[in-house]
Amino acid sequence: MLDSNRFTLSKCRKILLVLLPCVVFASFVYLNSGETKPRQNPSWRVSHAGLTLFTKSPSAVTWRDGDGEVTDEWWLQESERDSHSVNPVLPPIDVSGNTNVTMKEFHVSASLETRIEAETRQEKPAVKNESTAASKTRTANWKIMRCHGRGHNEFVNSCARRLPQALGIGVKKCGTGAFLFFLGSHPSIAPRIGEVHFFDKSTNYEKGLEWYRKLMPFSTKNQFTVEKSPKYFVAPEVPQRVLDDLSSKTKLILVTCDPVSRSISDYVHESLIKSYQRRRNITRKASAYDIRTTFSDSVIKPDGSVNAENALISTSIYVNHVQRWLQYYPRKQIYFLDAELMKRDPYQVMRELEEFLDLPSYFTRQHFFRNKKTGYFCLAKPRERCLPKNKNRRHPSVDEKTLDTLRNFYAPFNREFAKLVNKHFLWMDK
The missing domain is CATH 3.40.50.300 (P-loop containing nucleotide triphosphate hydrolases)
Incomplete structure (x- = not known):
């Protein structure tokens, strides 16, 4: 009888060891399933007026350091750098993945850095516990990167x-x-x-x-x-x-x-x-x-x-x-x-x-x-x-x-x- 109980406990331990990771993974997926996320690219790109705008995700806020200035390394992708330059070599492109970006407003701040307010929309979000698949809207401030990542002077729409x-x-x-x-x-x-x-x-x-x-x-x-x-x-x-x-x-x-x-x-x-x-x-x-x-x-x-x-x-x-x-x-x-x-x-x-x-x-x-x-x-x-x-x-x-x-x-x-x-x-x- 004792040997039988030991055998049963041993078998239960093995089952638990197999099931526990599955339970943890399923919990993680459930907690993060409130919205289907777009493809996880190193950065998301938006173009307008011949300039290319980089950010880490569609909901990212304006990128600044402690002095309110932009740094190149925050937004450049290693695979898309010129081998001899820290400047981006991509031509202006549309936003990556399945995100639409609507340009709403331009204005020049006191620091002479051109900024743009962009409204991002998910095309087909799968929102948990919602009866419709209506688009969910988020708003974020985006920083225009003046060709090579620095905002200064007046807005110029030529980049070459x-x-x-x-x-x-x-x-x-x-x-x-x-x-x-x-x-x-x-x-x-x-x-x-x-x-x-x-x-x-x-x-x-x-x-x-x-x-x-x-x-x-x-x-x-x-x-x-x-x-x-x-x-x-x-x-x-x-x-x-x-x-x-x-x-x-x-x-x-x-x-x-x-x-x-x-x-x-x-x-x-x-x-x-x-x-x-x-x-x-x-x-x-x-x-x-x-x-x-x-x-x-x-x-x-x-x-x-x-x-x-x-x-x-x-x-x-x-x-x-x-x-x-x-x-x-x-x-x-x-x-x-x-x-x-x-x-x-x-x-x-x-x-x-x-x-x-x-x-x-x-x-x-x-x-x-x-x-x-x-x-x-x-x-x-x-x-x-x-x-x-x-x-x-x-x-x-x-x-x-x-x-x-x-x-x-x-x-x-x-x-x-x-x-x-x-x-x-x-x-x-x-």
Whole structure:
């Protein structure tokens, strides 16, 4: 009798273990069955007047951070990002899934951010305990994302890929990524993230201007499209190509830094590329770079003179390359950005860029904060973010003799450069 009871209890336990998950699942379905939900896409999209509007669900409220500003990462879908850009690449599309959206009202708020009130309706909701399948209405405030996710200026209903009105032409390893990182947060700037190398690579240039335009981010008529490729600065054929294909009114931005530090950073960068190519058995193309075991061996010849033919050195002779650019563009159309000043006070540099590009005033000191771990400035608005960790790589140790040799070598070129552009740079005081 006892054995029979044990057998029965054991059997009941097994049945309960099977039934319990089913009961829990059924309860969950019942509690959430008040309304049939549309397909669960990563985000829901609405288009109007050539703009694309993103939100996480049909009933989502206006997306804002603590300062009332919009952040790109909240609404972009990973699968629909340009591989080199944080800007959406989709054309305007209708709302996803089985939701209809009725546009009711437009108005511009005091913050100059265009908003739209949208009424969302379910086409065929299955509402529990209701005798009819009448549409259930919900109302939500939607934020218009100005092409690349930032609301500013007056409402503009044109959204397209445009050729850049401003180019970051260099200098390599002087902070071109940092300048675009900061400037790109301005609502009137549509930054092209990633280097295109259209004007300096013949294989790209031969693809034509339309190919180049299609690589640009979406922008409105009131926005500046900015693209940067540091090799534009040193490639002899680029100034003429830019003048021919873009405009004589194109604004140019040149970031300069201490030539010795730049050369060492370039050595670190090129050494990593060389190491990667060696590991992958990739044949290294002919290059103006002479990368050896140490930095000193790469830039100093056996007789003790500087190897000026090495691109590590020649790229840092700024005056040689600027003279070429000034043959095509006047001094007033080139902003010479002091990388040392940007490290110390990015706010001042961004304010100068606003004036140079004739942009609406946007930046304040509250837009920047210093990262206590790295010592470098980051963006505080519209949300806190810093440059990627692969920036500001550590430099190898270089003996003082090599450093002194290079400083003495660059000194006359630096003075000539400062005189030519009529500007003193903080990095010259180091």
